[in-house]
Amino acid sequence: MVWTLGARALATQAAPRVQVPRTSRRFGAVVALTCAGAGVTYWLCRDDAPPLPQPTRYAELTVEKSVRLPRQATDAFDPHEAPVHRLLRVRARGHIGVADTGVDDDLVRRLAIYAYYIKEPSLQVERAYTPLEMLARTDPSTLSFLVKRYADGEMSRYLHRLRPSSPVSLRGPVPTWELGTGPVPEEIVLVRGPLTQLVAGTGVSTAVQLLSNAHAGDAPSVPRLTVLYAAQSLDTLEMVPELAALQRAHPNVRIGLWTERVAARHGTVAALDGPPVPAELRAERRAWWWPASPTHFQLHLGSGDVLPLTLGRINADDLRAWSAPAVDRLVLVCGPDGFVRAMAGDKGRDLV
Numbered sequence: 001m002v003w004t005l006g007a008r009a010l011a012t013q014a015a016p017r018v019q020v021p022r023t024s025r026r027f028g029a030v031v032a033l034t035c036a037g038a039g040v041t042y043w044l045c046r047d048d049a050p051p052l053p054q055p056t057r058y059a060e061l062t063v064e065k066s067v068r069l070p071r072q073a074t075d076a077f078d079p080h081e082a083p084v085h086r087l088l089r090v091r092a093r094g095h096i097g098v099a100d101t102g103v104d105d106d107l108v109r110r111l112a113i114y115a116y117y118i119k120e121p122s123l124q125v126e127r128a129y130t131p132l133e134m135l136a137r138t139d140p141s142t143l144s145f146l147v148k149r150y151a152d153g154e155m156s157r158y159l160h161r162l163r164p165s166s167p168v169s170l171r172g173p174v175p176t177w178e179l180g181t182g183p184v185p186e187e188i189v190l191v192r193g194p195l196t197q198l199v200a201g202t203g204v205s206t207a208v209q210l211l212s213n214a215h216a217g218d219a220p221s222v223p224r225l226t227v228l229y230a231a232q233s234l235d236t237l238e239m240v241p242e243l244a245a246l247q248r249a250h251p252n253v254r255i256g257l258w259t260e261r262v263a264a265r266h267g268t269v270a271a272l273d274g275p276p277v278p279a280e281l282r283a284e285r286r287a288w289w290w291p292a293s294p295t296h297f298q299l300h301l302g303s304g305d306v307l308p309l310t311l312g313r314i315n316a317d318d319l320r321a322w323s324a325p326a327v328d329r330l331v332l333v334c335g336p337d338g339f340v341r342a343m344a345g346d347k348g349r350d351l352v
């Protein structure tokens with residue numbers, strides 16, 4: 001009404017105005033209301049979640065936990081051994097994991113090892129790191145890594161400096177080993193049989209991940225999985241309680257340990273979550289007249305688990321003793337370059 005009166009008054013002084021039909025006015029109001037409604041809906045429902053990491057896209061996660069291993073309170077076998085590893089747990093604001101690859105064969109999907117690439121922000125370099133668990137995580141928003149510190153390594157020193165609530169950029173998961181899903185019949189036949197992993201240093205992360213992937217959830221029948229794990233000393237062996245627990249839970253899993261030196265017979269081994277676990281090294285019985293000092297031990301853990309431990313390095317006889325005949329076995333090697341070269345020779349994929 002007011003609008004009509006005003007228009008009439010103006011019409012006496014200026015050019016006549018076009019009267020807008022009532023239906024058009026209604027239409028305009030409906031359009032305006034619809035736009036406003038759409039705007040409010042967008043505002044309320046907008047996706048503020050930060051992007052999650054993809055194999056080809058970095059996303060920022062937050063450090064939730066960063067602890068040195070072994071922890072300071074540990075009763076080390078050798079008190080002079082400097083800790084070189086750190087457990088780093090990062091959290092995303094959503095579930096992260098392996099995209100559905102459409103592979104029907106559940107065993108083929110499980111027998112894979114995945115890594116994430118972490119970026120150093122100031123140098124713009126990235127390095128690969130292997131989450132300790134992938135398919136078997138109880139909290140699918142987190143990833144845990146075991147990181148070795150190299151005195152002159154840019155990325156590992158950066159990761160060791162990170163503290164809880166620090167941001168960290170990573171992309172993945174990227175499979176670093178998986179069975180061929182194409183026409184590779186020999187390989188498929190092989191893995192239906194036993195699989196042996198030779199690991200050293202942080203290569204143990206690949207063993208823990210593969211064992212846990214293989215048995216995650218409703219696992220089908222899994223072949224025999226053997227892990228031969230070498231470290232320089234008892235104090236640099238990591239994840240021993242976790243490996244022992246996997247062996248206890250799954251009759252198809254066997255774990256053997258190798259160290260190059262033994263300083264004492266009692267100490268503790270680091271556990272990822274929880275206090276260090278007391279451990280005792282007992283020499284295997286020999287005939288009383290046997291002259292040499294013992295090289296074969298049993299590592300007894302406070303949990304009641306027992307793992308065989310050999311003094312020295314893994315050799316071909318060990319591989320023969322622990323795994324299936326050569327024709328049937330698949331052997332994965334993971335660790336520092338020197339270890340991979342010693343174990344795999346010119347078969348070491350990255351050592352060309």
Ligand SMILES: Cc1cc2nc3c(=O)[nH]c(=O)nc-3n(C[C@H](O)[C@H](O)[C@H](O)COP(=O)(O)OP(=O)(O)OC[C@H]3O[C@@H](n4cnc5c(N)ncnc54)[C@H](O)[C@@H]3O)c2cc1C
Nearest residue numbers: 115127128129130146147148150153154155156176202205
């Ligand atoms: C698939 C995959 C998974 C991995 N998973 C893990 C993991 O879970 N945990 C982990 O700690 N590491 C892991 N690594 C190793 C990791 O990616 C880094 O290589 C490691 O952290 C060292 O990076 P850096 O930048 O600190 O050291 P770098 O700067 O790369 O140097 C590392 C060491 O190598 C020496 N070096 C560097 N370049 C050369 C060269 N050309 N010749 C000889 N020596 C050289 C350096 O002096 C130093 O001692 C993984 C690697 C791969 C490929």
